[in-house]
Amino acid sequence: MTSWWKATATYPPTWAAAVIVGAATWGLLAWLDPPVGLTIVLIGLAVGSIVAWPLTMTTTGKLAELQFAIPRVEEVDPAELAALAAELARLDDTQPAEQLAALQQKRGSLIAVLEHRLDSGELTYSRYLATSQQVYNSALDNLHEVAVASESISSIDEQYVQRRLSELADDHSDAESADRERTTLERRLALRDTQRRKIARLMAQNEAALTSLDRTTTALADVPIGKRPEDADAAMAALEELADRAGQYAD
Known part of the structure; x- marks a missing residue:
C-alpha cells in the first residue's frame, strides 16, 4: 500500500x-x-x-x-536475458552465470508458489510479485555491472605485471625509467584490485537477494490455504528492505 x-x-x-x-x-x-x-x-x-x-x-x-493500486510488473526482455547469459558465459569465473541461472529458477519458484497460495487479483499477490521483481531486476543489473567490470580488467596480465616489477627491483641501470614503469605497473594492479572489489560487492548483494527469495518462497509454501501469511509477510518485509537497499545502491 x-x-x-x-x-x-x-x-x-x-x-x-x-x-x-x-x-x-x-x-x-x-x-x-x-x-x-x-x-x-x-x-x-x-x-x-x-x-x-x-x-x-x-x-x-x-x-x-x-x-491500493496494483503495481504493474514489467517482464524482462528474453533477448536481454540471453545477451546477459552470453556475456557471463565468456567470463573465467563461473559464479556470475550460476547466479543468473539461480535467479531465474528462484523467481520462477516464487511465482509458482504465489499462484497456489494467493489469488492473482489480490493486492498482496501483486505486492509480492512486484517486490520480488524489483529485487530480481536489481540483481540482473548487478550482473551486467559484473560483466562490464570483468571485461575492463580482462586485458591486465597479472603475471606479466608481477614479473616486470620483480625485474625492475633487480635492475639498477636506469633508476628514473624504472621508477616511472614501476608506477604505471602498480597503477594497473590498483585498477584491477578496485574492479575486483566492486565485483565481489555486487556478487555478495546478489547472494543476499537469492537467500531472500528463498526465504519468501518457503514462507509462502508453509502458509495454510485461507490463512493470513504472517511468516510470509515478515519474509516479504525483508525482501522489500532488500529492494530499497538495491535502489539506494543504484543511486
Missing part, C-alpha cells in the same frame, strides 16, 4: 491544483493590494484549499484508488 501523502504528491492534478491556487492568490494580492488583515485571510484560504485537497480525494475515492 502506498502512503496517503505519497499517493497525493504523485497524483498530477495535485500539482495542477496547487499551481492554480497559488497563481490565483498571487493575482488577487497583486491586483487588489489588500490591507494586512485581508492578505492574511487570502493566504489562509489558499493554505486551507491545499490542506483540503487530500480530503477531497478521500471523499471521491481517488485517494484509496491510488493507495
Whole structure:
C-alpha cells in the first residue's frame, strides 16, 4: 500500500491544483493590494484549499484508488536475458552465470508458489510479485555491472605485471625509467584490485537477494490455504528492505 501523502504528491492534478491556487492568490494580492488583515485571510484560504485537497480525494475515492493500486510488473526482455547469459558465459569465473541461472529458477519458484497460495487479483499477490521483481531486476543489473567490470580488467596480465616489477627491483641501470614503469605497473594492479572489489560487492548483494527469495518462497509454501501469511509477510518485509537497499545502491 502506498502512503496517503505519497499517493497525493504523485497524483498530477495535485500539482495542477496547487499551481492554480497559488497563481490565483498571487493575482488577487497583486491586483487588489489588500490591507494586512485581508492578505492574511487570502493566504489562509489558499493554505486551507491545499490542506483540503487530500480530503477531497478521500471523499471521491481517488485517494484509496491510488493507495491500493496494483503495481504493474514489467517482464524482462528474453533477448536481454540471453545477451546477459552470453556475456557471463565468456567470463573465467563461473559464479556470475550460476547466479543468473539461480535467479531465474528462484523467481520462477516464487511465482509458482504465489499462484497456489494467493489469488492473482489480490493486492498482496501483486505486492509480492512486484517486490520480488524489483529485487530480481536489481540483481540482473548487478550482473551486467559484473560483466562490464570483468571485461575492463580482462586485458591486465597479472603475471606479466608481477614479473616486470620483480625485474625492475633487480635492475639498477636506469633508476628514473624504472621508477616511472614501476608506477604505471602498480597503477594497473590498483585498477584491477578496485574492479575486483566492486565485483565481489555486487556478487555478495546478489547472494543476499537469492537467500531472500528463498526465504519468501518457503514462507509462502508453509502458509495454510485461507490463512493470513504472517511468516510470509515478515519474509516479504525483508525482501522489500532488500529492494530499497538495491535502489539506494543504484543511486
